[in-house]
Amino acid sequence: xxxxxxxxxxxxxxxxxxxxxxxxxxxxxxxxxxxxxxxxxxxxxxxxxxxxxxxxxxxxxxxxxxxxxxxxxxxxxxxxxxxxxxxxxxxxxxxxxxxxxxxxxxxxxxxxxxxxxxxxxxxxxxxxxxxxxxxxxxxxxxxxxxxxxxxxxxxxxxxxxxxxxxxxxxxxxxxxxxxxxxxxxxxxxxxxxxxxxxxxxxxxxxxxxxxxxxxxxxxxxxxxxxxxxxxxxxxxx
Amino acid sequence: xxxxxxxxxxxxxxxxxxxxxxxxxxxxxxxxxxxxxxxxxxxxxxxxxxxxxxxxxxxxxxxxxxxxxxxxxxxxxxxxxxxxxxxxxxxxxxxxxxxxxxxxxxxxxxxxxxxxxxxxxxxxxxxxxxxxxxxxxxxxxxxxxxxxxxxxxxxxxxxxxxxxxxxxxxxxxxxxxxxxxxxxxxxxxxxxxxxxxxxxxxxxxxxxxxxxxxxxxxxxxxxxxxxxxxxxxxxxxxxxxxxxxxxxxxxxxxxxxxxxxxxxxxxxxxxxxxxxxxxxxxxxxxxxxxxxxxxxxxxxxxxxxxxxxxxxxxxxxxxxxxxxxxxxxxxxxxxxxxxxxxxxxxxxxxxxxxxxxxxxxxxxxxxxxxxxxxxxxxxxxxxxxxxxxxxxxxxxxxxxxxxxxxxxxxxxxxxxxxxxxxx
Numbered sequence: 001x002x003x004x005x006x007x008x009x010x011x012x013x014x015x016x017x018x019x020x021x022x023x024x025x026x027x028x029x030x031x032x033x034x035x036x037x038x039x040x041x042x043x044x045x046x047x048x049x050x051x052x053x054x055x056x057x058x059x060x061x062x063x064x065x066x067x068x069x070x071x072x073x074x075x076x077x078x079x080x081x082x083x084x085x086x087x088x089x090x091x092x093x094x095x096x097x098x099x100x101x102x103x104x105x106x107x108x109x110x111x112x113x114x115x116x117x118x119x120x121x122x123x124x125x126x127x128x129x130x131x132x133x134x135x136x137x138x139x140x141x142x143x144x145x146x147x148x149x150x151x152x153x154x155x156x157x158x159x160x161x162x163x164x165x166x167x168x169x170x171x172x173x174x175x176x177x178x179x180x181x182x183x184x185x186x187x188x189x190x191x192x193x194x195x196x197x198x199x200x201x202x203x204x205x206x207x208x209x210x211x212x213x214x215x216x217x218x219x220x221x222x223x224x225x226x227x228x229x230x231x232x233x234x235x236x237x
Numbered sequence: 238x239x240x241x242x243x244x245x246x247x248x249x250x251x252x253x254x255x256x257x258x259x260x261x262x263x264x265x266x267x268x269x270x271x272x273x274x275x276x277x278x279x280x281x282x283x284x285x286x287x288x289x290x291x292x293x294x295x296x297x298x299x300x301x302x303x304x305x306x307x308x309x310x311x312x313x314x315x316x317x318x319x320x321x322x323x324x325x326x327x328x329x330x331x332x333x334x335x336x337x338x339x340x341x342x343x344x345x346x347x348x349x350x351x352x353x354x355x356x357x358x359x360x361x362x363x364x365x366x367x368x369x370x371x372x373x374x375x376x377x378x379x380x381x382x383x384x385x386x387x388x389x390x391x392x393x394x395x396x397x398x399x400x401x402x403x404x405x406x407x408x409x410x411x412x413x414x415x416x417x418x419x420x421x422x423x424x425x426x427x428x429x430x431x432x433x434x435x436x437x438x439x440x441x442x443x444x445x446x447x448x449x450x451x452x453x454x455x456x457x458x459x460x461x462x463x464x465x466x467x468x469x470x471x472x473x474x475x476x477x478x479x480x481x482x483x484x485x486x487x488x489x490x491x492x493x494x495x496x497x498x499x500x501x502x503x504x505x506x507x508x509x510x511x512x513x514x515x516x517x518x519x520x521x522x523x524x525x526x527x528x529x530x531x532x533x534x535x536x537x538x539x540x541x542x543x544x545x546x547x548x549x550x551x552x553x554x555x556x557x558x559x560x561x562x563x564x565x566x567x568x569x570x571x572x573x574x575x576x577x578x579x580x581x582x583x584x585x586x587x588x589x590x591x592x593x594x595x596x597x598x599x600x601x602x603x604x605x606x607x608x609x610x611x612x613x614x615x616x617x618x619x620x621x622x623x624x625x626x627x628x629x630x631x632x633x634x635x636x637x638x639x640x641x642x643x644x645x646x647x648x649x650x651x652x653x654x655x656x657x658x659x660x
Contacts, residue, residue: 054561054654074649075565082563089657093558097249102242109242110563154562166657 001162001193002028002051007060009046020046022216023060028195030161033188035196035204038213045166047213048197052085052164053077065161082110086155090167092147094139100126100150101135107158125153129183145176152183162193169203181206247576250548261544262584264537265636269585269629272530273592273621279522281599281619286515288617289437294374295512296336298482299440300468300489300505309496318493318502320465327492332484334476337373340465342366342455343441344422353407353448354420360406363442364421366455367398374469375436377444382415382430389429389451396454397421398430400445421448424458440467478509531632538581538636545577545644549651556648557656570645577641578634585633589626596620 009021020043028034038044049055050062053069062069065084072080081087094103101122108118126135129149139147148168155163165184169177181203188194188208196207204210210222251258305316320340328338344352344364351359372384382398389396397419399407408414414428426448434444455461472481486503489495495502549556556569596619603617621629 049654052561054657055652074560075567078560078563078565081561087561089558093554093561093657095555095558097245098242106559107562110565110568115241158563 001030001032001065002026003061003063005061007047007050007057007062009043009050009055009057020216021050021057024213024217026211026218028193030193031188031191033185033194033208034211035198035207035209036211036213037197037199037201037204038219039199042213043216044197044213048164048166048195051162051195052087053081078110082107082158084161086158086160086163088148088151088155088163088165088168090170092139092144092151092171094147094150094154096139099136099138100131100142103139103150104153104157106154111158121157122153125157126150129153143176144172145179148172148176148180149183152180152187156187160192162195163187165194165196167198168196169198169200177203243572243575246572247579250552250576251580253551257544257547258580261540262580264540265534265581265584265633266537266588266591268530268534268537269588269633270592271533272526272629273589273626274595275526275530276523276625277592277596277619277621279519279526280621281596281616282522283519284618284620285616286519290512290515292376293436293438293508294376294471295508296474296476296478297374297469297471298478298485298505298507298509300470300485300503301466303501303504305495305499306501307496307499309499310494312494318495320468320489320493322463322465324489324492325465325468328470328485328488331488332481334473334481334484336471336473337370338468338470339368339371339374340366340452341368341371341440341467341469342452342459342461342464343466344455344459352422353403355407355418358407360403362400362403363447364455365441365447365449366452367449368452371469374471375434375438375440377432377434380431380433381413382428384430384432385449385451390453393453393457394451395424395426395458396429396451397426398432398449399428400443400447401431401433402443402445403448404431419448421450422459426450440469478507482507534632534636537584538640541577541581541637542640542643545573545641546647548576549573549644549648553651553656556651557653560651560653561657566649569648573645573648574638574641577644578637581633581637581640582630585630585636589629593621593626 004024004026007021007024007026008019010017010019012018024043024047026047036044036047046055050057051064053064053072056071064080069080094100095106098106101119104122104125105118108121113121123132123135126132129152131146131149131153134142134146134150139150142150148171155165163184168184169180172180177200184194184196185206194207196203198204208223212219212222300320302319305312305314305318308314322340325338325340328335342365351361352364353360353362367385368390369385369387377384380401384398385396388394399414399419404414407419408417414431417428418425419428420426432444432449450458456463468485470481470485472478482505486505487497489503490497490499556564560566560569599619
């Protein structure tokens, strides 16, 4: 699903440049449930932005679903994002004056699906996440967990191949966090690739693969079977 | 464009901060309001003045004598002189371009002393000596009776034609003045006509406050010899008035031993030239109106642009989200442009309607006011043409697009990541 080789990215900071990603190689198969970890400055946000086609890279290659993602103009990038990627954000980022249903329907609006049809589909997705009764509510009337579920429904509605979640539980209490992680697990079980950026170890431990970044390269990859080991290790740290 | 979500978004962006939106809209409203009212007022002034002078013979010129300002042929400067009846005949014979030539004399109206008496009524009015042809140069409507005719001139009849104000103060409302007598400076004259001036050009006093005697009668009664105080001339069609004006001046100066370079001794007004100056003035007013109006409008539009920038700043995150989930730059630009056009057009349209409404109101007030001869204001039918209104609307839409341009380009420069990072 995702093949990245020798990826370089640097940001211009005034006169000098900051080299963030230094020849990163990464492969993620279809249907994987991956978390990306790393201390701040390790390049995990940069990597997520590049994965989400929110940002361009300097060198290397990035294939998404067999398609080379490189130097897309903003219109093409927007369309690719719309079709292939579902985003979930830490601060939910729902549109404040649209109700839950309209928020969920938004990606379909950009695909020019008729209003009636997209609202109907949005209701189905809200139903799946147990929020059907809340369809007419504005985001300000929802709890944090409900908001994140609406955001998840919005990420799913365009039937993307991968879900990118940036600190999806960062603004939630631990009980709600586990609920949200359960939902993401379900989504993954239905065959979707899910990639989470997080700094919380217990959240990362719920995924099937952990990628630890350090100084712009991958420090280690912890696979499913080693997770128990990983848990013990972070407890001693 | 007719998508309900789009309008919903516009409404939300503007309603979020109602006072700010209203103040911004007011800038545009005021700009277009000013433009319309000023254009309408300019037009009203033009209409008023044109209606006041439209009937006046545009191909006319007037002459009157003043003290000389240069010594010439042994005469010293500062000499008093008058044109005379012989000049008239001379000009008729030697200037073939003249169509009508009429002299006009005046007696002074000294202060407020009454010079006109009828029974127990008295009044102070201008008395003028006129020729029958004068009415062809400065048209008047004969309300009752007749104007001065050739027989009056030949026989030096003691008759007079009066203006409306004279009628009002010397006669009762329902009285017929024709055939009645007025005692003017001690001499009785029979009233033969009542006139109303059709123009607002006044020579030595307003027509409605004037009494016209036959020219020859006046010369004799007031012992004026063959003096001519004032000369009115029209040029034959196809001849510029200034040509006739120059010729007349040259001849008269020669006949009265006045230096050809003396600009003061024989004064003149060329109505043709005045008309041209007037139309130049109105063009100037129009240009000024548009400059000021567009300037005010621009200020309003810049206000809109500014506020749009602020709105975009506030909505950075929202725009970032929309772009992350697949809004193309076109969608974002279209949204912002539409928002700005809607704001300017709605505000502008209200300004346009209220401006037109105000003009209509003023028009009604003017029209309902009693129209009374020379009392009419130099202002009539303030209006804006459809062209002005339509072009103002076009300016608005273009201005709205212009106002949205900078904010829109700013909005698509925002990288989705940066927008999302902004906490």
